Amino acid sequence: MISSSVNKIKKGMRRYKKIISLLWVFILWAFVASAQNIPNKPNPPRLVNDFTNTLTADQQQALEKKLVTFDDSTSTQIAVVIVETLDGADISDYALQVGRSWGVGGANYNNGVVLLIAKSDRKINISTGYGVEGALPDITCKHIIDEIIKPNFKGNDFYRGIDEGTSAIIKAVKGEYQTPRQKNKGNTSGRIVLLIVIVIVLLTIFSRGGGGGSYMSGRGHRGFMGPMFFPMGGGFGSSSGNDSGGGFGGFGGGSFGGGGASGGW
Amino acid sequence: MSTSKIILFSLLGLFLIVFFWGCNGYNSLIGADQGVKKVWGNVETNYQRRTDLYNSVIKTIEGSANFEKSTLKDVIEARSKATSIKVDINDPASLAAYQKAQANLQGSFSRLMAVAESYPNLKTTDAFRDFQTQIEGTENRINVARQDYNKSIEDFNLRVKRFPSVILARLFGYNEKPYYKADEGTEKAPDIKFDIK
Numbered sequence: 398m399i400s401s402s403v404n405k406i407k408k409g410m411r412r413y414k415k416i417i418s419l420l421w422v423f424i425l426w427a428f429v430a431s432a433q434n435i436p437n438k439p440n441p442p443r444l445v446n447d448f449t450n451t452l453t454a455d456q457q458q459a460l461e462k463k464l465v466t467f468d469d470s471t472s473t474q475i476a477v478v479i480v481e482t483l484d485g486a487d488i489s490d491y492a493l494q495v496g497r498s499w500g501v502g503g504a505n506y507n508n509g510v511v512l513l514i515a516k517s518d519r520k521i522n523i524s525t526g527y528g529v530e531g532a533l534p535d536i537t538c539k540h541i542i543d544e545i546i547k548p549n550f551k552g553n554d555f556y557r558g559i560d561e562g563t564s565a566i567i568k569a570v571k572g573e574y575q576t577p578r579q580k581n582k583g584n585t586s587g588r589i590v591l592l593i594v595i596v597i598v599l600l601t602i603f604s605r606g607g608g609g610g611s612y613m614s615g616r617g618h619r620g621f622m623g624p625m626f627f628p629m630g631g632g633f634g635s636s637s638g639n640d641s642g643g644g645f646g647g648f649g650g651g652s653f654g655g656g657g658a659s660g661g662w
Numbered sequence: 663m664s665t666s667k668i669i670l671f672s673l674l675g676l677f678l679i680v681f682f683w684g685c686n687g688y689n690s691l692i693g694a695d696q697g698v699k700k701v702w703g704n705v706e707t708n709y710q711r712r713t714d715l716y717n718s719v720i721k722t723i724e725g726s727a728n729f730e731k732s733t734l735k736d737v738i739e740a741r742s743k744a745t746s747i748k749v750d751i752n753d754p755a756s757l758a759a760y761q762k763a764q765a766n767l768q769g770s771f772s773r774l775m776a777v778a779e780s781y782p783n784l785k786t787t788d789a790f791r792d793f794q795t796q797i798e799g800t801e802n803r804i805n806v807a808r809q810d811y812n813k814s815i816e817d818f819n820l821r822v823k824r825f826p827s828v829i830l831a832r833l834f835g836y837n838e839k840p841y842y843k844a845d846e847g848t849e850k851a852p853d854i855k856f857d858i859k
Contacts, residue, residue: 489802490802493802493806535798538795539795602671602674653806654806655802655805655806656803659798
């Protein structure tokens with residue numbers, strides 16, 4: 398009896414240990430996976446991000462203009478990212494991290510596309526946000542890479558490859574996301590109303606208790622209770638910050654799910 | 663203000679604080695629970711997507727005459743096993759079974775692909791090239807969905823275990839949920855190579 402129960406405990410311990418060690422492996426793995434050297438979000442925001450000086454300033458400007466125009470008319474954001482090397486990372490994973498951490502595409506429609514080029518690795522990836530997966534299926538991405546970008550890159554014509562590649566992406570996306578960009582959705586006003594109601598309730602409760610100065614104490618409580626009600630807050634958003642002079646208005650917070658295709662040249 | 667009034671108001675204040683904390687905590691717990699369900703749905707959808715892709719490959723191969731039957735049979739068996747498993751994400755055993763069945767299916771499918779290599783008229787078709795692209799994309803999506811799932815599990819489990827939210831979790835019967843562990847022996851996305859050149 399006793400020995401069997403001791404055995405049972407031992408068995409349980411062993412299982413527990415196994416689970417713990419597996420967990421550790423997972424955590425380490427997740428850490429390694431997320432600790433890649435993704436370039437920081439460009440500031441001021443840009444759609445064409447050449448970290449290798451492959452394109453001339455004029456070429457960058459021409460591309461940027463084309464992509465910003467497309468963003469303005471359809472709200473679909475295509476980010477071009479050229480890096481020197483991936484440091485051994487998987488290119489689709491790298492592009493996903495860029496897309497997610499920069500927030501390419503709108504948050505509501507997730508309509509962002511990342512065209513990533515790793516120059517010395519000679520690799521190309523097109524990653525699609527959740528919202529454009531329908532318009533830009535993996536096969537289309539692969540075709541754009543293989544038939545349009547790759548031949549140009551082989552002839553060392555990077556600008557032409559990127560220019561024609563992005564034009565093909567634009568063509569593919571057109572028609573599906575004609576939604577105009579919405580500025581500052583209502584969400585926050587609901588919170589403000591709720592806050593006011595709560596303050597009024599607290600004010601009436603506390604002002605019944607006695608005379609002067611109670612108004613002040615009510616305000617004090619609002620300051621105190623505020624963060625308690627909205628611990629997730631701080632996000633009284635101001636998403637449309639620098640909309641100056643027809644330039645790129647900034648990334649919208651779109652998300653990616655691993656869609657797209659990769660290739661090399 | 664009399665002492666009893668002060669006590670009454672401070673009690674009322676305390677009650678309000680606890681009440682709002684409780685509501686807030688409970689709501690965020692529910693939010694995290696729903697978040698887990700949503701990302702789990704993503705995992706399942708992507709596995710389903712892969713199974714659908716496998717199906718069309720299997721059909722193509724079935725169509726081609728005199729294909730070696732035993733590997734094909736393995737895949738079809740693994741497929742029916744994988745699709746028959748219903749997962750309850752609160753139950754680690756069913757999650758493990760699901761994962762094993764999916765890994766099995768994937769393994770037998772890559773064996774099928776290896777056999778297909780020796781059928782040159784099959785592997786050089788455009789359709790096959792497209793399959794490769796799609797399967798690659800789907801494996802990526804599965805990977806991402808699994809990582810997202812684990813992240814949401816981490817968030818949820820922290821809420822369930824941390825003080826003081828642990829009180830609410832116990833009160834409303836929320837337990838820890840299992841992680842989706844890396845497949846045995848394959849921490850990375852598997853690569854299926856058709857080797858079309």
